[in-house]
Amino acid sequence: MSGQREGQQRLAGLSALVTGGSRGIGLAIAQALTQAGCGVTIMGRHAASLDEAVRNGAAKHQISADVTDLDALAALMAGKQFDILVNNAGTAISAPFAKQDPAAFAAMTAQHLAAPAELSRLLLPAMLAKGFGRIINIGSTASVQGYQGVAAYVAAKHAILGLTRALALEVAKKGVTVNAVCPGFTATGLILESMADTARKTGQTPEEVLAKFVSKKPLGRLVEPAEVAFAVVMLADPLASAINGQGVVVDGGESIA
């Protein structure tokens, strides 16, 4: 038992910023980092849901901000330092490529590439000065393979894996690692709402849509947010110091099937 307690506190004394920490995968990451002893700050656009997560003990502090507002990020991060940055915030937009609204295409890049890049740029100097830091970008299986109908999302998620690899090499000798965690289809509002939408359009129940969908996946079910969070906590660990520039895929084998 004492070994277990020790394991839970492996990140004691460290601080983390988790974007999109109010629900879904980000909330699970905040909870898991908090459980590991880390002082966690969550960021999102809606103060009420962030406050609720803090009240429930998932995090210590909250910052209300839209990650795509790069000027606001610079002001908010001035004078702040975090040992661990988890770039998780974001949504997915689907549309056939030829019908894609250019603004929607740009929004995907803004959320999944420009925002993580800017937060990394702002927080990296303090990590380098300390000689310790962990930047963990939430990619996707869409970082390593294509999917139809979501070209902008796939392009942006490939790009964040590219940034991960390039930045990892720049900081490799300085105690800072940069990795990505690439989940497969995970049970969050993002996926469950899209199932409900398909159900409405096809006259099936959401349960039927989900059952058909997961029956084609090696895992036979959706990934759980806590399973993604486990990979994040592993990469955040001081002992993960030689794991750098990786895209850790958490998809039950979907991308290798």
Ligand code: NDP
């Ligand atoms: P959710 O919709 O459940 O949660 C998204 C979180 O991000 C919320 O906290 C939301 O809060 C926040 N957020 C969204 N846009 C912004 C923004 N512009 N600025 C600040 N915060 C924002 O999504 P998931 O948990 O499913 O997804 C999280 C990440 O995981 C995303 O990067 C997604 O691409 C990735 N992913 C998800 C998969 C899945 O199957 N669910 C699979 C692979 C990757 P608020 O709305 O209040 O701002």
